[in-house]
Amino acid sequence: MAALxxxxxxxxxxxxxxxxxxxxxxxxxxxxxxxxxxxSGQCPRCRQFSPLLKEFFLRxxxxxxxxxxxxLVLVYVxxxxxxxxxxxxxxxxxxxxxxVPFGDAFKRELELRFAVAEVPAVVVLKPNGDVIVGNAVEExxxxxxxxxxxxxxxxELVDRNFLLAEDFDDWARRSITDPIRxxxxxxxxxxxxxxxxxxxxEEGEESS
Numbered sequence: 465m466a467a468l469x470x471x472x473x474x475x476x477x478x479x480x481x482x483x484x485x486x487x488x489x490x491x492x493x494x495x496x497x498x499x500x501x502x503x504s505g506q507c508p509r510c511r512q513f514s515p516l517l518k519e520f521f522l523r524x525x526x527x528x529x530x531x532x533x534x535x536l537v538l539v540y541v542x543x544x545x546x547x548x549x550x551x552x553x554x555x556x557x558x559x560x561x562x563x564v565p566f567g568d569a570f571k572r573e574l575e576l577r578f579a580v581a582e583v584p585a586v587v588v589l590k591p592n593g594d595v596i597v598g599n600a601v602e603e604x605x606x607x608x609x610x611x612x613x614x615x616x617x618x619x620e621l622v623d624r625n626f627l628l629a630e631d632f633d634d635w636a637r638r639s640i641t642d643p644i645r646x647x648x649x650x651x652x653x654x655x656x657x658x659x660x661x662x663x664x665x666e667e668g669e670e671s672s
Contacts, residue, residue: 468593469493472570474539475563492562495622496535497596497615500587502580504543505553513584513601514557521558523609534612535621539563541571543583590619 469489476492501517503510517538524534540563544550547566554563564571574580578587578598586604588597596618597603603611 468589473565473568475565493537493591495591496537497612497619497621498589498591499536499538499600500541500574500578500589501538502541502543502575502585502587503583504545505549506544507583510584513605514553516605517584517586518557520604520609521560524612525558525560535616536612537562541574541580542566588615591621 474489474492499521503514505511505514521536521538523529524536527533538558538561540554540557540561542550542553542563544553544566550563550566554561564574578585578595580587580599584601586597586600587595588600590596596615600611
């Protein structure tokens with residue numbers, strides 16, 4: 465997915481901080497369903513849809529609603545007329561959203577690449593950049609967070625928190641006994657312990 469943004473910069477956390485290195489982009493985007501939200505804070509249709517998208521995103525990623533955030537990332541591609549309008553809009557949206565910086569020509573590249581003619585539009589992409597849904601606005605309106613499961617299956621995401629039962633049992637056993645073994649090891653390595661061990665060996669040699 466980072467290949468789509470090679471050489472580009474994305475704004476993070478609604479501030480002027482940028483996610484711009486290949487490594488940072490990979491960490492932010494890899495193994496996730498990516499939503500490209502083409503919209504504007506001034507567009508009447510966007511003003512109706514944006515609160516739905518905000519709720520949709522929060523119910524899948526916010527710890528208030530879910531124990532573990534879904535593998536989902538959203539990049540806002542603005543059609544706002546001024547940077548102030550874009551900033552004002554983003555202040556009302558989740559902090560996890562990323563955004564193409566205002567005035568960046570990359571915005572037009574994305575519009576052409578994904579044939580975005582009008583807003584609002586939500587393009588849903590696999591981690592490799594393939595399109596899952598060309599415009600998911602109506603699907604989000606109709607199904608809400610439930611549609612993410614379909615996208616997740618289509619994207620064939622790897623659940624990194626998944627452990628086989630036998631792996632978990634083995635990990636649990638090691639997690640319980642490892643601190644004890646480490647403590648015993650540390651005790652055995654103390655000078656006092658070394659001297660006692662040496663003395664026991666010498667006594668054993670004398671008795672034999």
